[in-house]
Amino acid sequence: MAPHALISHAMITHVRDGHRRIAAALAVALSLTPAIGHAAAPGLAIQAATGRSSAVTAQRIALLIVPQPAAASGRAATAHADEEAYRKRLRDIGFDVWTLGPADRPQLERGLREAVARLPEDVQIAVFALGPSVGGTDDVHILPKDAPSDASQRPDMLDSEGLRLSDLLRRISQRRARDLVAVVDECQPAAGGRCDFDAAAGASGASIIGSERAGRRSPSGAPLAGRASLREPMLGAMAQEGESFLQSFAFLRRALSDSDLEPRASGSLTTSFAFLPQGFFAGLPSACNRIDPNADPASLRGVNLDPPIGACEAATATYPYARAFEDRRQAGREQRAFQKATASCEDGTAIASYSAAYPAGRFRGLVDNFSIDCNRKRDRQEADERRRREETDRQREVERQRQEDERRRREELDRQREAARLEQERLERERQALRAPASSASGWTLNFASNLLEIRPMMNDQYDAQKQTYTTIWRSRQHGDQVMMYVQISPNERCGSAQQYIAEQIRPRRGQVSRSQEVNSAPGRAGFVLEGRGTAVAQGSFDDRSFYDFATVRRDDRSTITNIGARFPAEYSDLYRAELLRMMNSMQLPNRDIFTNRCG
Numbered sequence: 001m002a003p004h005a006l007i008s009h010a011m012i013t014h015v016r017d018g019h020r021r022i023a024a025a026l027a028v029a030l031s032l033t034p035a036i037g038h039a040a041a042p043g044l045a046i047q048a049a050t051g052r053s054s055a056v057t058a059q060r061i062a063l064l065i066v067p068q069p070a071a072a073s074g075r076a077a078t079a080h081a082d083e084e085a086y087r088k089r090l091r092d093i094g095f096d097v098w099t100l101g102p103a104d105r106p107q108l109e110r111g112l113r114e115a116v117a118r119l120p121e122d123v124q125i126a127v128f129a130l131g132p133s134v135g136g137t138d139d140v141h142i143l144p145k146d147a148p149s150d151a152s153q154r155p156d157m158l159d160s161e162g163l164r165l166s167d168l169l170r171r172i173s174q175r176r177a178r179d180l181v182a183v184v185d186e187c188q189p190a191a192g193g194r195c196d197f198d199a200a201a202g203a204s205g206a207s208i209i210g211s212e213r214a215g216r217r218s219p220s221g222a223p224l225a226g227r228a229s230l231r232e233p234m235l236g237a238m239a240q241e242g243e244s245f246l247q248s249f250a251f252l253r254r255a256l257s258d259s260d261l262e263p264r265a266s267g268s269l270t271t272s273f274a275f276l277p278q279g280f281f282a283g284l285p286s287a288c289n290r291i292d293p294n295a296d297p298a299s300l301r302g303v304n305l306d307p308p309i310g311a312c313e314a315a316t317a318t319y320p321y322a323r324a325f326e327d328r329r330q331a332g333r334e335q336r337a338f339q340k341a342t343a344s345c346e347d348g349t350a351i352a353s354y355s356a357a358y359p360a361g362r363f364r365g366l367v368d369n370f371s372i373d374c375n376r377k378r379d380r381q382e383a384d385e386r387r388r389r390e391e392t393d394r395q396r397e398v399e400r401q402r403q404e405d406e407r408r409r410r411e412e413l414d415r416q417r418e419a420a421r422l423e424q425e426r427l428e429r430e431r432q433a434l435r436a437p438a439s440s441a442s443g444w445t446l447n448f449a450s451n452l453l454e455i456r457p458m459m460n461d462q463y464d465a466q467k468q469t470y471t472t473i474w475r476s477r478q479h480g481d482q483v484m485m486y487v488q489i490s491p492n493e494r495c496g497s498a499q500q501y502i503a504e505q506i507r508p509r510r511g512q513v514s515r516s517q518e519v520n521s522a523p524g525r526a527g528f529v530l531e532g533r534g535t536a537v538a539q540g541s542f543d544d545r546s547f548y549d550f551a552t553v554r555r556d557d558r559s560t561i562t563n564i565g566a567r568f569p570a571e572y573s574d575l576y577r578a579e580l581l582r583m584m585n586s587m588q589l590p591n592r593d594i595f596t597n598r599c600g
Contacts, residue, residue: 044098044100044111047087049094050091050092051092053282058123058124060094062128067100068131068143068145075131078229082229085231089235124273132188135187135190136158137155165200169201180205181209186213227259233251239322246270248274334363337361341370351367438472440472442593446487449579470490472488490561497526510549516529516530532547545567546573559597560594
């Protein structure tokens with residue numbers, strides 16, 4: 001092959017290798033350049049805090065400085081992505097965020113002076129210098145957008161092209177800030193210079209942490225992790241609740257130990273400032289904080305946990321790094337599962353779900369005991385149900401037996417009644433066989449028990465011509481004259497009613513009256529009954545015998561009074577009163593009374 005051909009081939013190979021290296025470098029650069037969701041605009045933009053906690057006692061302001069436009073370089077684009085991430089985080093944890101966007105040196109200096117002049121006193125201030133800063137011989141410099149690209153190689157130009165960080169911190173300290181801290185994202189030492197954070201802090205009293213891009217390797221010689229910026233470890237440090245600024249630097253040192261960023265800090269770091277003060281999350285006005293992870297089980301009865309659990313879901317979305325909210329969310333979910341598991345013995349699925357989801361849960365013992373109690377209760381209920389069925393069956397059998405006994409009793413009662421009826425009929429026949437007839441010339445007839453009564457010999461239809469009365473009197477065969485039954489027919493001299501006759505002729509000779517009642521004895525007749533105890537034996541003197549008097553007259557002709565009655569010892573009332581009623585029931589009166597037309 002000709003020499004010129006060899007040269008040509010070598011040149012071509014070199015060019016191709018160069019193209020490949022350029023393409024690879026571009027690919028790496030593109031991979032390290034973040035997608036910009038929202039580039040910081042020029043000028044000062046202020047956004048209020050979104051998270052306000054009672055644990056924060058002073059106003060907190062974060063000043064984010066993004067001096068170069070996103071299009072200036074890949075590193076500048078990263079700074080804008082960092083600003084967006086820091087801004088969200090800082091607002092969430094209670095900072096009002098002031099962002100100063102890309103500007104040339106005069107604009108940047110004027111913007112910073114105006115921003116500092118607007119700062120209130122007695123506030124906590126955190127300054128973030130995002131994007132590369134340059135360490136000179138005696139300070140750290142912030143480079144505006146119009147700074148020469150080789151400014152870091154020309155230390156003598158830094159004062160004229162950049163802004164001293166110490167000047168900014170000094171002016172801020174004059175606002176009597178309660179706490180002043182600064183984060184320098186990445187400091188690059190100029191030729192012959194260094195990243196002197198103590199010089200940058202100066203007399204301001206500020207605490208500064210940050211990083212410096214290292215040209216080092218790990219002790220083992222292994223490559224170090226390349227980090228585009230300090231953002232990820234810094235956000236991690238800012239998420240540690242209760243850790244001071246000094247502890248945040250310790251966190252950074254651990255996080256950057258295997259990366260190409262070396263942690264840097266001023267000689268003194270404050271312990272009074274914390275990005276997340278202790279109790280910050282507990283002090284947020286979130287319903288999630290109503291969940292008590294150590295709540296007494298009894299206090300959970302009837303509590304609706306859905307709203308606070310929903311608030312915890314929202315809080316963990318906003319604060320994914322907040323262990324407190326995650327712990328409360330998990331506690332709330334377990335408490336809700338406990339509520340469902342112990343709400344009812346009927347929901348066995350809820351009990352099983354709790355045991356499966358929380359095998360070592362805080363309420364596992366209570367749920368297990370509840371399940372055991374439910375099983376016992378179920379066993380008792382089943383036993384009670386079995387006893388109830390047995391008792392029901394027993395009662396049914398008792399009722400069946402009762403009904404059977406009742407049927408038999410009724411049958412026996414019917415049999416007895418039938419026997420009694422037959423016996424009564426037999427006795428009635430016997431009585432009828434023993435009953436004798438009696439009659440009067442006045443026209444009446446009746447029958448009486450001849451074995452019980454007898455007509456007095458001289459009083460068998462005895463006619464008194466003077467009084468014009470027909471009288472028949474019976475006495476007892478057993479008790480003699482203590483018993484007297486009588487029928488008397490007489491003219492109705494006063495032509496009054498049966499009641500009037502009883503009142504005038506009978507009542508004065510009787511004692512206590514238990515019955516005085518009008519009785520319709522037969523069609524066409526009106527009657528009256530007087531019944532009681534005590535009959536006259538002398539003027540104003542009465543015996544103790546019972547009496548029964550009945551008087552009746554025709555409705556169409558009151559000329560004749562028919563009076564039938566009896567007197568008998570009270571202790572024999574059942575016997576003689578019944579016989580009197582039988583005599584009255586058997587009595588037949590004439591169709592035409594013996595005394596007629598006397599009452600007109």
